[in-house]
Amino acid sequence: MNKLDSVRSSKKLVDQSRPMTGNEAIARGAWEAGVKVAAAYPGTPSTEILENMATYNADDVVAQWSTNEKVSVDTAIGASLSGVRALAAMKHVGLNVAADSVMSVTYIGVHAGLVIVVCDDPGLHSSQNEQDTRVFARLANIPVLEPADAQEALDFTRLAFDLSEFFDTPVIVRATTRLSHTRSSVSIGPRTEVEPKGWVDDYRKTVMIPGHARIRHPVVVERVEKLSDYFSASPLNRWDKGDRSYGIITHGTCYPYVKEVVPDASILKIAASYPLPEKLIQEFTATVDRVIVVEELEPVLEVEIRALGIPAEGKSLFPRVGELAPEVLREGLARAGLIEAATALHDWQVEPLARPPVLCAGCPHTTSYMALRAIDALVPGDIGCYTLAAVEPLQSIDVTVCMGASIGNAVGMAKANTSDRPIVATIGDSTFLHSGIPPLIDAVYNDANITVIILDNKITAMTGGQNHPGTGKTLRGEQTHEVDYEELCKSVGVKWIKTVDPYDTGELFQALREATEFRGVSVLISYRPCVLDPVKIKGPALVVKAATCTACQACMNLGCPAITWIDELFEDKHKVEINPVSCIGCSLCAQICPSDCIQPLAPLTETSVIS
């Protein structure tokens, strides 16, 4: 085990250039470990891991966007079995997409180190659920390392590759939004070049047919036991000795909160949340009178520690939902009678302002949803910025499940045949490529009477503007083949396909009407690049002629953040104005205005029109 314990032995220098986020540190750790292939599909809060991977020399590491998380894990498996260290990164729900591959590669094991970074999102900062990857790891029998800060994110990721090779297992490094997006000082080290091993050449281990898998399953079970023993003895655990009247068992991102609230308590911080270091836990609990488990989300440790016969307390004190915080911890410990209750917070008596996220000024998605609302369509939506059209004023999405679900939902809605309203699935370009193509083929195959709008803004916008196969550029910005959606749809048998410019409201409305009247699968591609990425678009602003504004606020139906009220009134209602800084000149409001009072600041010339 000497090799495994080497991670902390080499003294490293603190990186003086700037504090690192957890995601930067994970990328650094992987690079230091000699990773050769890294792949991911963007997803908050994991996106920056691969973006940072791509800042390292291309000779050191291949860093690429995959079309989805499953492809990224499959890519990493292929690389690992070919003898080079590999990494796949994703957000928690991405692991569901990759699940099929993950559940098999756990039997196969690895050749060179294979690390899967999964970022959970307790508190739902930008996700559709709060699922706990630690539960998934139990299903897959894959060890999970739990770094607490950026330094550990680097160290644990680096170690994960050694662990993976030593125990012949994929290893999950788990982060949360708070770790991924918190900066702290980090000591960095050099890269260890790892000699490629070549192809694994052991088909009984790598071809998962029943006969082979039957042999591998007991190996997996045995591996978990070995890992538990290893983690019981690992120097990465941390035992803070203190007051023995109670002891806290915790890990990773929860540990800093515990230290904040009860710095002098007896604390066992375990390095891995799976498998549990049972021997170490028994040794620790024997030294304290009462055992408290602090963990975010599900009572994973608590239940397993109780199964060891230890009367651990956890979710009776702390919530099972949401993100942990010092005040949440303080409240639970006070309820347990372990610390004094915090003094009540001062009541400032200030009502906070609601500031929900909105689509940007000039967002090309806007008109598609206005048109959908106007034709009173039933709209299964998907995951992306456009999910914001689910709330007022656009409020035109009826169901959103997960990545790529919209088209399949539409097929089911059409087959249920319980509504006369047209059924229109809306899906972004990146999401369509991620998981929208198989359901489109299904829709054609099963002759579903639906319309699909591909909202092509030529970028993965929600996660901050990443390239994908439809942009014609790679993660490193190199030119590559660009998917042609019309050709793609044609080849799978779609008979009605049209591309429109969503800045032309008339054309869009008309095309949508035709598409929904077509019997069978019709695909409308609404094409207009995102106003933020890859280049920020800014055209000449429009102005409202207050004299003729009738305060009908039809323009407000766009939900454009550049339009606001002024104090001038018409029939007791505020007239509007346009903020010239945030207006990008898309002209959608001018196209909608029934009194024609929104006009360009200066007479339009050919060059001033955004093309």
Added chain:
Amino acid sequence: MDKLSVQETKSKKGGRAKKAKTQKAEMTKNVLIVGVGGQGVIMISKVLALLCQTQGYQVKQSEVHGMAKRGGGVFSHVRFGEEVWSPTIPMGEADVLIALEWAEGLRWLPHLKHDTGIFIADTQQIVPPFACRNRTAGAQTAYVKETPTEILEKVADGYALDAGGFAEELGNSRVANTILLGALSASLDFADEDWLNIIAKFVPKGSEKVNEQAFMKGRDWIIEVRENPEEMPREATQPEMPIPPAGDVDISLDIIDDWCKSCDICVRLCPERCLELNEQQIVRLKKPDACTGCRLCEWLCPDFAITVNRTPVNKKKEAA
């Protein structure tokens, strides 16, 4: 169990550990920086975090920015000291709250120390579209009502400044965040040149000079105001919206059935979705309570089939 080589922090640090811990707890400084996407909250947080690191402190800077680009609120916790644990500032424990936008500052007040906290806020108001979504007559902007005067009375040590206005005076509206950083600097014990060196690493090339001016402007302003508190603006920069005359109106729709040709335009485009076609395919007001009398249906109807009547309630009473 001798094989278990667990890290034992206390035994390593010996007897000094506990003392150091309690000292640390006192020394951890908490600065909360808040604003709206695009204002530069994260940039000035990074400046502060790196400055603290170069000054030998442990630092944690935690942000949530997933929705920043979409006009949502942005906040960043910066904590520094000998040993910093939680990445987030516990409620009621921020030493300084810096707000780049007025309502955002108010939102985060519960994080500020009530008895000693320093509150530094730009009086700039960024009104979200959500606040202007009410078509009923007499509706007011749903923006926070508290004026700087009211808030400065509530906080232990408060400053409200028109950083946006100062930035425009300096000829670059983008440096408002640096002005606030300058204002913050007067409450932290770091040398000006150290601040400026770090700022220069983060600002766009060519804007170092104006950012330096902005930093000094904020710093000088707050020093000046501390000496002469009456210098401070007490009202928000933007005028209060006038309260529209009492908007109590009765709204009714006159629909000429014979002129309605069931084209559906009004039903589809009613912003409150309160119209429908009845069994004879003639437009009807389905939800009278939801109708705001905006007249959009009246204006959009190609056949002049709809007239919106707005009768002030008090006039009606008089008539009766």
